[in-house]
Amino acid sequence: MAWLHYYIKTADGPVLVTVPHAEYVCFCATYDLPRLQALPQSAKLRRLDLPLKNFNSDPVTAIYASSSRLFRQVIRGAVDLGIPLFETDIRPEHRYLIERYIALDVEFIGQFEPAVKGALTRFTATRARKSSVDIQLQAISLDFECSMSGELYSVGLYGKTLDVEYKKVIMVGSPGEISGDRTAISDDQADYIEWVADERGLILSLIDWFAEFDPDIIIGWAVVTFDLALVYRRAKLHGIKLAIGRGGSELSWKVADKYRPETLSLPGRVVLDGIDWLKAAFYRFDSFSLDSVSRALLEEGKALPSGKKGVENRAEEITELFHHDKAALAHYNLTDSRLVWDVFKNTELFEFAIERSRLTGLELGRVGASVAAFNNLYLPHLHRAGFVAPAMATSQGLESPGGYVMDSIPGLYKHILVLDFKSLYPSIIRTFLIDPKGLIKGLSEPEADNVDGFLGAKFSRDSPILPELVKTLMEHREEAKSEKNAPLSQAIKIIMNSLYGVLGSRGCVFHDARLASSITLRGHQIMKQTRAWIEELGYQVIYGDTDSTFVWLGQDPSDIDVDKIGKGLVETINTRWKCKLDKEMNIACHLELEFECHYEQFFMPTLRGSTEGSKKRYVGALTNNEGELQLIFKGMEQVRSDWSPLARRIQEALYYRLFSKQDVMVFLQEVVNDLMQGKLDEELVFSKRLRRDIADYTAKSSPHVKAAKMMCDFSGSERFSKRGTKVEYLITLNGAEPVKYRQSAIDYHYYLTRQLAPIAEPVLGLLDKCFSDISSKQMSLI
Template identity: 90%
Template sequence: MPVKPSSELSGTSSVKGRILSRHTVQHSGMVWLHYYIKTSDGPILVRVPQAEYVCFCATKDLLRLQALPELAKVRQVELSLTNFNGDPVTAIYTSSSQVFRHVIRGAVDLAIPLFETDVRPEHRYLIERYIALDVEFIGQLEPQTQGELARFTATRARKSAVDIQLKAISLDFECSMSGELYSVGLYGKAMDVEYKKVIMVGSPKQISSDESTIADDQTDYIQWVADERGLILRLIDWFDEYDPDIIIGWAVVTFDLALIYRRAKLLGIELTLGRGGTVLSWKVPDKYRPETLSLPGRVVLDGIDWLKAAFYRFDSFSLESVSRALLEEGKALPSGEKGVQNRGEEITELFHHDKAALAHYNLTDSRLVWDVFKKTQLFEFALERSRLTGLELGRVGASVAAFNNLYLPHLHRAGFVAPAMAMSQGLESPGGYVMNSIPGLYKHILVLDFKSLYPSIIRTFLIDPKGLIKGLSEPEADNVDGFLGAKFSRDSPILPELIKTLSEHREEAKAEKNAPLSQAIKIIMNSLYGVLGSRGCVFHDARLASSITLRGHQIMKQTRAWIEELGYQVIYGDTDSTFVWLGQDPEDIDVDKIGQGLVKTINSQWKHKLDKEMKLACHLELEFECHYEQFFMPTLRGSTEGSKKRYVGALTNNEGELQLVFKGMEQVRSDWSPLARRIQESLYYRLFSKQDVMAFLQEVVNDLMQGKLDEELVFSKRLRRDIADYTAKSSPHVKAAKMMCDFSGSERFSKRGTKVEYLMTLNGAEPIQYRQSTIDYHYYLTRQLAPIAEPVLGLLDKRFSDIASKQMSLI
């Protein structure tokens, strides 16, 4: 492993790279930090010796803490830092994880608060140095034997910037219904060159089949092994040969890696899939989750988790559904989409009779996952998120940990340690502002949005955990009033400065058209309020969260007042959006000019108001989001009161076509039938384009009652828990799942995650593959079509019952 000489220290060298995984290792009575990094010359294990577990205690409590026998085994150092109560603190260091845990438990028994006990050494070492993803270590390269992973002993580290390509592979297993491995598909692409491999149990003699859709000469990517043991051993060798940095898949942790772990354990095979011959393991036995996976030197990204982290939304996150939505391509089973319910049986059938087709199916699944990652730029998004937050590459969620990584090093340099627990005792902050709507059908509605409202409030009004503690003790003239008695210091606030830096980086990312970075920053900025409002965060304080949300209420109300003073009517407002009606349809209306004029006026008024009344620089920015040429705000069902978070807008898109936007309506809810969603979109399209609604509905009702629309009546819903754990067994999809178990004799349909497709019949919900009764068309007429049709018909002074009763009279 080539290393570069360091000009700073004689006899030392350095390595630069991208951190793949982090670990704390207890060895020979000493704590070592292990960092597997990818350098331009390949992977290397960097070891930092003589590390310690660290927490803090108020110095005044040390005497009581001396009652613990473990305290004789720790190093104590008085610091110039204080806790949020202003008490000086002492750092407690230990080189034993066991002693550290005993000290924490003992302090709990003595009711002595300890601070920052949850920050692990391998993370603290990096965040205190502002190191996130890319790093330079200074130290010495260790002697190594041929073929051994290079190792480097580091004495120092600092943040760096590197441009290193990580090597990824998409992995997917096929197995029997009982979990026995059939094959593993491996797919990747680098420099437009495809890598394809399927390791399969069997022999080339089994490849030919008269009925196979896959030609023999198209299966050269198959590597044959004698049995399941051979498959696992070959995969272990493959990992050593191909040596990927990143593994991607679909439910790749909870299914694929959990499956091979269990099968290897059953067969007594040491599963050395990590770098340097390290084993794949789980931090919590039998808990196969991304946060419990340990795979040294490699990163695992699950497609489902990362799509959700990037705020993608689908009715279903199955690979079939997502790939069809994004790639217009689905799985490669011979039966196509019709094989969904019996996919397990079909895979077994292919394994025994058409292994060429099974290999093609297996490899296609791997490729689809790869193509989804590329289409949505998830690789780039994951890298940017880690680079911004300091979270371990591949760690999804963890917004509290991300906040701590960003905030703690600045807090320590400001002279404080983090609190031991959340400050609020049951007092919670209100949610975002939602205005009572004025229902009706409108023309020319402008939507004005505050750009990143909550981050802008934090930055403008200096909302900050440290600022709150200092502000409460400062003279009133030196701070900014918040809500619930909060006061924020004007002196060097941390969180507003972090928001400023993130905002500037986001503008740069947008200018450079770096969509993954822009999206990552947006999500992180918006999560900062959520963290402060969460009891799981030690910085949680209702005064902080309320000073954000209640300030948002104030801003929205004042903005509405200013707009209405200008002669326009605000018909609705929600969190950061204001809906402005321009009035009766005037001639030659210049909507863009009005919208931009409103934005300019309101922004100027906020700037003036905050400077004059609070001596604050205003970072609130109202934007002209869109213009709905037609807009419908419904009433609550059975009421004249306007609804909230529900509307339909129509606008002309860039292609000159009428485009509908649904918010909170049945159209965007997966618990309504495909028929209801299709008809709702068609109804509003006809309403806004002035087409005949009544004739359309009459035709739909006729087709429904004649059984012509049966394929659109199927409900699809997944079990969120095992059937045995449901308390309300009357839920239609739960009843249908129970029938699936009873008729099939298989308990697999009772498990969490099972997709249940069912119809409503005269005997209630029944699964489509085991339906016994007649479809209840009256249910679909009155419970699916009527609720979505009545708001539209009400605008036309019509009633759905007129159509339905006419049809029912013909039966």
């Protein structure tokens, strides 16, 4: 029999809990049992008839295997025999918890094992149940500094508990070296720097530090793919077992040479990478470098004395500091660790990660995994309803349409109201009873007992699972909002919005085009009907996108109460939907239209080179709480990182001048003059990362790929060819060239015609002007 292992943080410290006599479980249709018994491993399996059915309403039998090896053999054998098995992908350590509705917080019942000196406390459990005990977790921010070849110089460790800072830098060197450094060591640094003789000593000291400090959570910036991967390789080089896990367990990787979060094995500790978790919480930045993010969020950047930017410059300066100014290097190293910590605290990423795990049952630290989160939430309810999950997705090749996007009416407007349906797709699921189990039951029930969907779908009114889960999540989100618990509110929002995506994904066994289409096509219907009702009331809808409707109030209604109109429209539409759904479908309406905002001025552009209105692109102006004009860009060049900084800055400035009735032509003429005179060169640099190694690009014509290839050629280093490399380049008379190795003159004509002209023409067109009036005048002066 297998044993399940869980590392648990308790009020008295960490404990390793073991659950004996665990088995690997799957299910097969009972009529397939005779064929399954033909497998050589059949005699080793345990079988149990349960009151469960598959989605074809066939009785199923539970199959139990005592080991993972036996379980894999059975799965392979069943595939060879063409026998479908159900729920083979649910690992026993996960199944044990989710079947008991346990997520993050748990109470085990059993007994402690006899204590072993120096070993982690062990506990053998016989039962488990949900718990609500709040245990504080201890985190540390970790950051390594190294040479360009990867040799470790130092490691910075930073944390804070109850506003008490913890600071430590383990540095290769000796206090005697400081006297010759450019920067004298401070009293504070004397306290937090630990000196070691060499790289081997640094690694051994770090192992001792982990045993003593014993953090629950490690955070960092690219902490898995860079820091932990680096120290693992350096420890391996020295023949050192990197025993930094709980109880002296070793850090390892499930797949050799694949240093990714999903392949990391660090028993008893959680690793949270700042980049991954900011993205998981839907933060957006032009660059996710630590320097860029910390400047945006904290108004503080890295602490290199020179302030130089760029990876190569930074690597060279770190080496320079290591040899000549270790006090400054220690400060830089610790500052990086602190910046990561401050970013986590500023964005509440610790709380977000914990709440997400508490909601979904996913392991703390696991990023993404929407399908696994759905399974964790849904399966225990499905089993209690008498069903097991399907073996594979029902729809193969048949996909559902996307969200509704209305043809826009382009132009410059005053007074546009934006009305949004609150959590539209989750509300559709709840209102129209959209549910995998409900679909199976609904198709076999009398007409009066179900609700029509799309593509022939019918959903049972009897005890739907997914609508009830959505209801619970919505109620919890409202509680979180009232308690001002932003991390929990955001976590619930992301989970609710992922439900449609999961049902529309072929990677989910519950995927069925009838489910996904009954959400999106119902959304189309709701948006079209909402538009019709608004226009019946005498207003014009100029655009609509997924859940948002843009309403024009007409020619400059300066003598009316805009807020009153917006609230009145929302109340009217919500009342009509309640009445319509009650009368026509006999269902309770959970759709809720909200008055999102009022744009005092609004511009909807045309498609470039066309009179047709664009989609998902607009700019609106409103007065913020400080009484200042605020611009909101959607899909415009200003919010896209593939345009030059110059183009993005000028576009924002142009619309600000347009909406505030300032002179546009004079401003543009000055910009063009400065461009052609070389005064704006720093704003012409494009920045883009390689998404794969250069060798894996099929087309080498992309500007950033071409520039990266030149960086390799001129520097003689292949590191610039690797995935993730940040490429900064300019467009020259000979095409794209890297900034550092530029050989040719900047092609100002390119920036004039391909960067400034496209963003200026829509504004100038509103003023009956043309960009060529400016550019031709400038060109004639050259």
